[in-house]
Amino acid sequence: FQGQLFHHPKETGKVNGLIVVLHDITEQEKIEMERREFVYNVSHELRTPLTTMKSYLEALSEGALQDENLAPKFLKVAQNETERMIRLVNDLLQLSKIDSKDYRLDKEWVDYIRFLNRVIDRFEMTKDESIVFVRRFPKQPVYAEVDADKMTQVLDNIISNAIKYSPDGGQVTFKVVLFQNYIETRISDQGVGIPKESLEKIFERFYRVDKARSRQLGGTGLGLAIAKELVEAHGGKIWATSAEGKGTTIHFTLPYDRDQKDDFS
Numbered sequence: 001f002q003g004q005l006f007h008h009p010k011e012t013g014k015v016n017g018l019i020v021v022l023h024d025i026t027e028q029e030k031i032e033m034e035r036r037e038f039v040y041n042v043s044h045e046l047r048t049p050l051t052t053m054k055s056y057l058e059a060l061s062e063g064a065l066q067d068e069n070l071a072p073k074f075l076k077v078a079q080n081e082t083e084r085m086i087r088l089v090n091d092l093l094q095l096s097k098i099d100s101k102d103y104r105l106d107k108e109w110v111d112y113i114r115f116l117n118r119v120i121d122r123f124e125m126t127k128d129e130s131i132v133f134v135r136r137f138p139k140q141p142v143y144a145e146v147d148a149d150k151m152t153q154v155l156d157n158i159i160s161n162a163i164k165y166s167p168d169g170g171q172v173t174f175k176v177v178l179f180q181n182y183i184e185t186r187i188s189d190q191g192v193g194i195p196k197e198s199l200e201k202i203f204e205r206f207y208r209v210d211k212a213r214s215r216q217l218g219g220t221g222l223g224l225a226i227a228k229e230l231v232e233a234h235g236g237k238i239w240a241t242s243a244e245g246k247g248t249t250i251h252f253t254l255p256y257d258r259d260q261k262d263d264f265s
């Protein structure tokens with residue numbers, strides 16, 4: 001470090017110079033470490049479905065194809081694994097687009113409650129009948145400026161988790177609370193819950209509380225990381241609260257002006 005300072009005669013204080021250099025290196029190393037970890041994770045996530053497919057295809061070609069019972073089952077496994085890889089690659093492409101910073105939000109003013117209802121209706125039509133949706137929304141329209149496609153994706157990722165981790169007969173509650181400067185949306189389920197030490201980590205790429213369970217449910221481990229990026233791009237925050245064994249609530253905020261003049265009608 002001293003050497004570096006020597007080559008930068010304009011540095012005024014050695015101590016300051018030293019702090020700057022140390023800081024730069026740690027930051028650089030952190031980025032490099034994260035990058036390596038990411039590549040490792042991606043490779044691993046792709047290898048698992050690929051090895052599974054390989055062994056099932058081998059079994060098929062070694063005779064299982066002639067077995068009326070086994071053949072459809074094995075083909076189904078291969079199909080599921082392919083679908084998982086497609087989901088994973090789509091999620092990765094989405095993240096890569098966000099990371100490259102050349103993407104822009106296409107924001108428009110919408111009645112957020114109407115928008116939310118529409119997204120939830122879509123799930124209501126396809127979900128398992130045993131899961132009950134409850135909506136607790138303000139009665140009046142709530143105008144917010146959002147990129148509807150991106151916010152739909154945020155909601156899709158959160159709602160599909162709430163459904164995935166819900167028990168039969170479980171209730172998923174949607175709540176919107178208005179504050180002076182922001183809207184808070186809460187999506188609560190009555191599922192397995194999340195241990196306290198994982199509450200922040202679930203928004204990291206590839207972090208899962210239970211790897212095997214997430215895989216079995218078809219997860220990619222990227223849904224909440226994407227949701228976080230998109231919420232933050234809107235100027236909001238996202239976090240989780242949970243009572244283990246009782247359920248989870250995902251909260252996110254969006255900028256809002258409570259005193260806004262209603263000039264939309």
Ligand code: ADP
Nearest residue numbers: 161165202208209214219220221222223224248
């Ligand atoms: P995945 O594809 O694994 O669902 P996500 O990024 O969507 O990936 O979520 C990360 C992890 O957070 C999940 O694997 C799960 O462990 C945990 N998680 C997310 N939502 C819930 C929920 N509603 N209830 C319990 N655990 C959850």
